[in-house]
Amino acid sequence: MTTKSMAVIGAGTMGRGIAQVFAQSGYEVYMHDTVPAAIESATKTIGKLLNRAVEKERITADEAAATQKRIHAVPTLSDIGRHSLIVEAVIENPEIKIGLLQAAQPMVTDGGILASNTSSISITQLAAAVERPDRFIGMHFFNPVPVMKLVEVVRGLQTSDETVKQTIEIAEEVGKTPVECNDHPGFISNRVLMPMINEAVFALQEGVAEAEAIDEIMKLGMNHPMGPLALADLIGLDVCLFILEVLHRDLGEDRYRPCPLLRKMVMAKRLGRKSKHGFYRYD
Numbered sequence: 066m067t068t069k070s071m072a073v074i075g076a077g078t079m080g081r082g083i084a085q086v087f088a089q090s091g092y093e094v095y096m097h098d099t100v101p102a103a104i105e106s107a108t109k110t111i112g113k114l115l116n117r118a119v120e121k122e123r124i125t126a127d128e129a130a131a132t133q134k135r136i137h138a139v140p141t142l143s144d145i146g147r148h149s150l151i152v153e154a155v156i157e158n159p160e161i162k163i164g165l166l167q168a169a170q171p172m173v174t175d176g177g178i179l180a181s182n183t184s185s186i187s188i189t190q191l192a193a194a195v196e197r198p199d200r201f202i203g204m205h206f207f208n209p210v211p212v213m214k215l216v217e218v219v220r221g222l223q224t225s226d227e228t229v230k231q232t233i234e235i236a237e238e239v240g241k242t243p244v245e246c247n248d249h250p251g252f253i254s255n256r257v258l259m260p261m262i263n264e265a266v267f268a269l270q271e272g273v274a275e276a277e278a279i280d281e282i283m284k285l286g287m288n289h290p291m292g293p294l295a296l297a298d299l300i301g302l303d304v305c306l307f308i309l310e311v312l313h314r315d316l317g318e319d320r321y322r323p324c325p326l327l328r329k330m331v332m333a334k335r336l337g338r339k340s341k342h343g344f345y346r347y348d
Contacts, residue, residue: 068093072172074165075154076100076138078339079182081107082210083152084333085114088135089128089211090239095137095145098155104138107187110149111136114211142168149174150235152204154182162186163194170195178228178235180204185308187315188221188248198223202232205252206241208299216241221248250315255308260298263309263324265293269344270326276344294344298337306331 069092071082076098084107098104115129125133139145140278142165151169161179167242173179179201181191186263192198203219216236220229229245247251265279274282280292297305306328312321330336330343337343 070146070148070234071150071152072096072097072139072192073152073154074142074145074169075156075182076107077154077156078208079206079210080154081111082208083154083206084136085111085132085211086206086239086241088115088132089124091135092239093135093137095139095141095148097142097145097203098140099142101140104140108136108138115259142172142213145169145172147172147174147177149177150180151177151305152180152182154206157183157186158249158306159186159190159225162191166191166195166201170197171331173197173200176200177203178231182206184304185251185311187250188219189223191224192221199225200228202228203248203252204232204236205254206252206312214240214242216243217252218245219245219248219252221244251312256312259305259308260313260320261299262293263321266324266327268298269294270324296344298343298347301339302336303331304342311323 070228071087072095073080073127074097076096080096084094084096090163096104096107096320099328115132118124119126119129146216153162153166155165166179170179179195181188181203182205183203184205188203194200195201198221201221202224204216205219207215218232219227233243251259268274268279269276269299283289283292306323309321334340335342338347341347
């Protein structure tokens with residue numbers, strides 16, 4: 066039987082989640098990050114999550130051990146090897162993403178796929194910087210990756226039909242539900258979600274209600290599992306701000322204008338769960 070392998074560039078929240086999902090599905094996963102401490106932290110976090118899954122009897126101890134064994138931390142990008150799938154999952158910065166994607170493209174096998182987990186940056190823009198734009202695609206996973214089923218499969222202007230087909234098959238293979246959309250600012254998920262989060266922040270800024278009340282009303286009244294402000298904390302307020310700025314700039318409509326309170330919180334480094342303080346505290 067042929068051993069399946071893939072690589073993940075970026076060992077943050079999304080990158081380590083993607084690595085875990087593919088490793089649990091039998092892939093040998095090569096995970097790289099430019100910050101060595103991030104790789105170490107990701108490896109420990111994946112171990113904790115797998116142990117928790119064992120405690121809850123979702124997987125066996127042997128399955129957890131096998132999954133961890135399939136995840137290989139690679140300190141140098143040039144040493145990740147060649148793979149039929151490489152997924153980039155670094156910070157939402159076009160220049161950083163393009164630099165890493167260009168460096169990674171020699172590691173993609175002939176006929177392989179180079180993908181980005183970006184939540185808002187144009188797939189067409191990123192694809193224009195690589196040698197095979199027809200083999201480039203968006204694979205937008207959702208946080209927490211091991212739990213959330215959706216993968217937003219984003220087709221760039223030059224993405225081939227075959228690349229889309231193969232990406233959908235890969236997503237299904239690792240237990241996800243792929244849904245295809247075209248390359249527009251915010252795609253579908255964030256074009257719909259971020260204005261709701263932004264409006265909730267405006268309501269908080271204007272004193273319409275406290276954060277807990279806003280979230281409770283949306284949970285109970287709209288049957289949402291999580292309120293918009295708590296969800297913003299989970300996503301990261303800096304990420305929410307960046308996506309809204311992309312929507313506001315590229316679509317040119319004031320309805321996407323980021324709330325001033327959101328900007329202030331990001332300036333104050335109150336970023337949500339990852340900084341232990343956002344609209345709520347996480348001590």
